[in-house]
Amino acid sequence: MSLVELRNVSKIYRLGEEEIRALDDVSLDIGEGEFISIIGPSGSGKSTLMHILGCLDSPTKGTIRLDGVMIENASSRQLAAIRNRKIGFVFQFFNLLPKLTVVQNVELPMIYSGIGSRERRERAMASLAAVDLANRARHRPSQLSGGQQQRVAIARALVNSPSIILADEPTGNLDSKSGEEIMQLLLKLNRERGVTLIIVTHDTRVAAHTQRVIHILDGKVSDSHENR
Numbered sequence: 001m002s003l004v005e006l007r008n009v010s011k012i013y014r015l016g017e018e019e020i021r022a023l024d025d026v027s028l029d030i031g032e033g034e035f036i037s038i039i040g041p042s043g044s045g046k047s048t049l050m051h052i053l054g055c056l057d058s059p060t061k062g063t064i065r066l067d068g069v070m071i072e073n074a075s076s077r078q079l080a081a082i083r084n085r086k087i088g089f090v091f092q093f094f095n096l097l098p099k100l101t102v103v104q105n106v107e108l109p110m111i112y113s114g115i116g117s118r119e120r121r122e123r124a125m126a127s128l129a130a131v132d133l134a135n136r137a138r139h140r141p142s143q144l145s146g147g148q149q150q151r152v153a154i155a156r157a158l159v160n161s162p163s164i165i166l167a168d169e170p171t172g173n174l175d176s177k178s179g180e181e182i183m184q185l186l187l188k189l190n191r192e193r194g195v196t197l198i199i200v201t202h203d204t205r206v207a208a209h210t211q212r213v214i215h216i217l218d219g220k221v222s223d224s225h226e227n228r
Contacts, residue, residue, distance in 0.1 A: 002029040002030055002031050002032075002065075003030055003031060003032040003034075003066070003067055003163060003164065003196055004028070004029065004030040004053065004064075004065070004066055004067075004164070005028075005029055005063075005064070005065040006026055006027055006028040006029075006052075006053075006062065006063075006064055007027050007062055007063045007064075008025050008026075008027055008061065008062040008063070009023055009025070009026045009027070009028075009052065009059045009061065009062030009063070009064065009072075010023050010024055010025055010026070010059060010060050010061040010062055010219075011023040011045075011048050011052065011057070011059055011060050011219075012060040012061070021219050022045050022048040022219055023045050023048050023049060023052070023059070023219045023220075024045075024218070024219035024220050025062075025220070026045075026049065026062070026219070026220065026221055027221075028214065028221065030164075030196065030198065031196075032163075032194075032196055033190070033194045033195075033196055034196055034197075034211060034212065035186070035187070035190040035196075035197045035199075035209075035210045035211045035212075036197070036198055036199070036210050036211060036212040036213070036214060037198075037199045037200075037201055037206065037207035037209075037210040037212070037213050037214070038050065038198065038199070038200045038201070038214045038216060039200075039201055039202060039203075039204065039207045039213055039214070039215055039216070040202065040215060040216035040217055041202060041217075042202070044216045044217050044218065044219070045216050045217075045218070045219040045220075046200050046202075046216045047168075047200065048219075049200075049216060050166060050168055050198075050200045052064065053164075053166060053198060054083065054087055054089065054166045055071060055074070055079040055080075055082045055083045055086075055087060056079075056083070058072060058073075058074070058079070059072055066082065066086060066163070066164075067086055067163045069082070084109060084112050084113055084160065085113070085160065085162070086162055086163040086164065087162050087163070087164050087165075087166060088109075088156070088157030088158060088159075088160065088162040088164070088165040088166070089157055089165075089166050089167075089168070090150070090153050090154055090157050090165060090166070090167040090168070090170050091153065091167075091168050091169075091170075092168055092169040092170065092172040092173050093173055094141070094146075094149040094150055094152070094153045094173070095153065096141040096149055096152060096153065096156075097141075098140065098141055098142060099140075100140075100141075101137065101138050101139065101140060102128065102133065102136050102137050102138070102139050102140070102141070102144070102152050103121065103124050103125065103128065103137040103138065105141065105152055105156055106124040106127055106128060106152065106155045106156045106159055107120045107121065107124045107159070108156065109156060109159055109160050110123060110124070110159060110160060113160060123159055124137075124155070124159055125137060127155040127156070127158045127159040128152070128155045130155065130158060130189070130193075131151040131152070131154050131155045131158075131185060132151070133148060133151050133152060133155065136148065136152075145178070146173060146174050146175075146178055147174055147177075147178030147179075147181055147182060150170060150171075150173075150174065150178075150182050151182070151185065154170075154182075154185065154186070154189070158189070158195070162195075163196060164196045164197075164198060165189075165195055165196070165197050165198070166198050166200070167186070167197065167198070167199045167200070168200045169200065169201055169202070169203075170182055170183075170186070170199060170201075170206075171183060171201075171203070171206055172201075172203075179206075183206060183209045186199075186209075187209060197210075207227075208227060209227075210227060211226065211227060212224065212225070212226050212227065213225055213227060
């Protein structure tokens with residue numbers, strides 16, 4: 001069984017009399033331990049697909065199974081719990097809280113999970129060690145480079161041992177050297193830890209690092225192929 005199964009998923013918005021299909025009858029399987037990219041131009045539906053995969057939104061039609069659980073009819077509270085337990089997020093602009101230290105930023109998802117302070121600190125430090133930033137634990141985000149801030153965001157995504165990490169344009173706010181370092185880190189985490197990674201991007205150079213590329217156009221999967 002796949003880790004993620006989408007069957008005939010559509011997301012439909014209504015604007016007056018007009019019907020806008022952001023996603024149109026999408027079926028998709030993502031296996032455990034896969035490293036895939038979802039690529040498409042602006043307005044293609046890739047962001048809508050990411051929101052649905054990340055339990056940030058629900059489909060208008062269709063079914064979704066995540067790690068064996070049917071979630072298409074989950075309430076907002078249930079979706080929030082699923083996100084916290086099963087999904088780690090990495091965003092283009094890092095989304096770190098500037099007044100918190102690096103280790104405090106990494107601890108945040110565990111606070112929402114009700115984990116005690118001692119265990120939070122131990123797990124946060126282990127997660128920072130996995131991205132080679134344990135020595136920056138007491139720094140503020142403003143004291144780090146963009147690439148280092150993205151490493152902190154990846155550590156935060158890892159800390160609850162999620163089933164999936166969803167990365168939205170993870171190199172989009174970085175220079176080419178830092179972007180390549182982040183992609184190599186994600187590849188290492190996928191190989192060594194078996195983390196399932198889904199990257200949403202418009203950049204073919206980023207997609208070239210992944211095992212499989214899924215092209216979205218006009219709300220549909222227009223192509224899916226393995227990278228050699």
